[in-house]
Amino acid sequence: MESGIHLVNRPDSQERFSTANPATGEPLSDYSVASAADVFAAVAQVRQAQLWWSRLPQIRRSAVLRRVAQLLNDRKDSLARVITSESGKPLQEALLSDVMVAADAAVFCADNAAVVMRSERIPHDNPALRFKRGRLSWEPLGVIGVIAPWNYPLSIPAADVFAALATGNAVVLKPSELTPETALELERVVSAALDAEGLGALPRPFQVVTGLGPTGQALIASDIDKLVFTGSVPTGRRVAVACAERLLPVILELGGKDAMIVLRDADLDTASSAAVWGSMMNAGQTCISVERCYVHRSVYSTFLARCLDKISKLKVGDGATPDTDVGPLISFKQLQIVDHQVEEARALGAIVHTGGTPMPQLGSNFYSPTLITDVESSMSLMTEETFGPVLPVVPFSTDEEAIALANASEFGLAASVWGRTAHATAVARQIAAGTVLVNDLISGFAVSAAPHGGLKQSGIGRTHGLLGLQEMIRPRYLDVDLLPRMKKLWWYPYSGLFAPMAAFMDFVHAPGLGRRLAALLRTIPMLLIRRR
Numbered sequence: 305m306e307s308g309i310h311l312v313n314r315p316d317s318q319e320r321f322s323t324a325n326p327a328t329g330e331p332l333s334d335y336s337v338a339s340a341a342d343v344f345a346a347v348a349q350v351r352q353a354q355l356w357w358s359r360l361p362q363i364r365r366s367a368v369l370r371r372v373a374q375l376l377n378d379r380k381d382s383l384a385r386v387i388t389s390e391s392g393k394p395l396q397e398a399l400l401s402d403v404m405v406a407a408d409a410a411v412f413c414a415d416n417a418a419v420v421m422r423s424e425r426i427p428h429d430n431p432a433l434r435f436k437r438g439r440l441s442w443e444p445l446g447v448i449g450v451i452a453p454w455n456y457p458l459s460i461p462a463a464d465v466f467a468a469l470a471t472g473n474a475v476v477l478k479p480s481e482l483t484p485e486t487a488l489e490l491e492r493v494v495s496a497a498l499d500a501e502g503l504g505a506l507p508r509p510f511q512v513v514t515g516l517g518p519t520g521q522a523l524i525a526s527d528i529d530k531l532v533f534t535g536s537v538p539t540g541r542r543v544a545v546a547c548a549e550r551l552l553p554v555i556l557e558l559g560g561k562d563a564m565i566v567l568r569d570a571d572l573d574t575a576s577s578a579a580v581w582g583s584m585m586n587a588g589q590t591c592i593s594v595e596r597c598y599v600h601r602s603v604y605s606t607f608l609a610r611c612l613d614k615i616s617k618l619k620v621g622d623g624a625t626p627d628t629d630v631g632p633l634i635s636f637k638q639l640q641i642v643d644h645q646v647e648e649a650r651a652l653g654a655i656v657h658t659g660g661t662p663m664p665q666l667g668s669n670f671y672s673p674t675l676i677t678d679v680e681s682s683m684s685l686m687t688e689e690t691f692g693p694v695l696p697v698v699p700f701s702t703d704e705e706a707i708a709l710a711n712a713s714e715f716g717l718a719a720s721v722w723g724r725t726a727h728a729t730a731v732a733r734q735i736a737a738g739t740v741l742v743n744d745l746i747s748g749f750a751v752s753a754a755p756h757g758g759l760k761q762s763g764i765g766r767t768h769g770l771l772g773l774q775e776m777i778r779p780r781y782l783d784v785d786l787l788p789r790m791k792k793l794w795w796y797p798y799s800g801l802f803a804p805m806a807a808f809m810d811f812v813h814a815p816g817l818g819r820r821l822a823a824l825l826r827t828i829p830m831l832l833i834r835r836r
């Protein structure tokens with residue numbers, strides 16, 4: 305059993321919440337709810353730690369992150385088990401899409417923080433400003449707040465935490481109330497890495513605060529310098545308003561309704577396997593999962609038959625069982641959302657080819673992998689995020705129609721296009737989404753160097769990659785005058801200034817060398833008179 309704030313252990317935190325295994329319903333642990341005072345204290349503590357952490361040479365911060373990657377690898381089995389017990393996903397997914405992605409992110413941040421923080425000389429173009437030297441340098445923002453969801457309880461917060469730490473920031477993470485233990489494991493890994501690098505005696509620059517929505521609200525109200533929020537659109541909107549109230553910069557990584565387009569020249573065996581995996585992995589609870597599948601009419605029935613065959617072979621069960629392909633949904637509430645969308649579609653004429661029902665015989669959160677057609681674009685199944693193991697397939701006749709269908713969404717997180725490379729790439733360029741994959745899906749999230757983020761309602765800003773690191777730093781422009789004893793000609797008094805300055809402007813911008821030289825000749829005596 306863990307305290308709500310791992311390092312800021314407040315005995316006065318009375319309120320508690322508990323977690324349960326979504327597959328078995330078995331209670332897991334209980335945690336204290338971090339109060340606003342707890343959150344403020346955690347932020348104050350890491351702000352103190354940020355002083356030494358930001359002054360540490362980059363090479364040593366990177367060494368800590370490389371150590372983190374090593375520890376994630378050492379602890380991969382136990383971490384995968386914790387993730388599966390809290391989120392329900394199969395162990396294989398916990399390993400690949402959480403632990404490995406997190407380890408990759410740690411190494412990427414270690415390798416690239418120095419790249420984004422490299423300072424550069426800023427040239428002065430205007431001749432009047434030439435006697436100065438300018439330099440653009442980058443510094444950490446200070447304290448980054450991270451609010452995370454439950455569906456990738458390690459890889460999502462870890463990528464943000466590592467980007468923040470690598471660039472010299474301190475971090476306070478508020479994980480989902482459904483997956484706090486995974487976040488506490490992450491905190492333990494970072495602490496162990498600091499210990500191993502001989503920095504364990506110093507205040508920790510990373511803390512986890514556990515709790516529900518109000519704990520997240522307290523983090524937004526606290527003395528943080530930026531927030532990275534990943535979660536649903538409705539919560540994201542509330543978060544954006546709260547951040548706007550205090551002009552707090554925020555990255556919003558929100559929901560998606562990702563389209564998959566299967567062109568007439570796609571390899572149908574590969575594309576159908578992709579559609580099934582892309583819609584069912586993590587029981588469909590992936591922000592970049594296949595939520596809508598558009599298939600060229602000429603290959604529609606073959607594609608459908610292959611999907612049906614592959615879905616029928618999926619094993620649904622506890623993610624901790626080695627041969628499970630599809631685990632439970634995170635909660636009964638999530639199951640009700642999925643079931644409602646499917647039932648509404650069915651009532652309006654959609655055809656369910658397989659699945660379409662809860663599986664109470666396995667547990668209260670299991671839903672059968674579902675293939676559904678004859679859906680209308682107005683149905684909630686096609687407009688709202690489903691976040692369940694449901695594959696809706698719709699035929700199209702032309703590329704233009706497929707592009708229009710894919711883009712007719714208020715979301716724009718990711719998409720995939722399947723077909724001959726040149727053809728599919730040309731279509732991919734016309735899709736309005738933050739990430740578009742050709743002949744692959746979802747894996748863009750696992751590419752540490754690739755930026756992740758969405759358009760439209762799917763969010764603001766980017767995480768991952770160099771862009772994700774850049775979100776954690778701010779520019780400082782330092783300008784040094786090389787003639788410190790010279791008063792500037794454009795200072796007071798203004799009397800007599802306009803004519804020489806107009807001539808000077810001609811010297812800089814007038815067309816033709818002759819006119820510019822003539823302007824210079826006029827400028828010099830006028831300025832000399834003014835200097836007296």
Ligand code: NAD
Nearest residue numbers: 452453454479480516517520521535536539557558559591
């Ligand atoms: P959620 O919005 O319910 O909760 C996200 C986090 O916000 C949780 O930690 C929660 O406790 C906290 N929270 C709740 N109310 C808050 C408030 N008023 N102020 C501050 N924090 C608050 O989302 P969820 O159910 O945990 O996650 C699923 C959603 O996340 C889906 O919509 C999914 O698409 C989205 N998601 C997006 C990405 C992405 O990268 N774009 C990645 C994963 C998940």
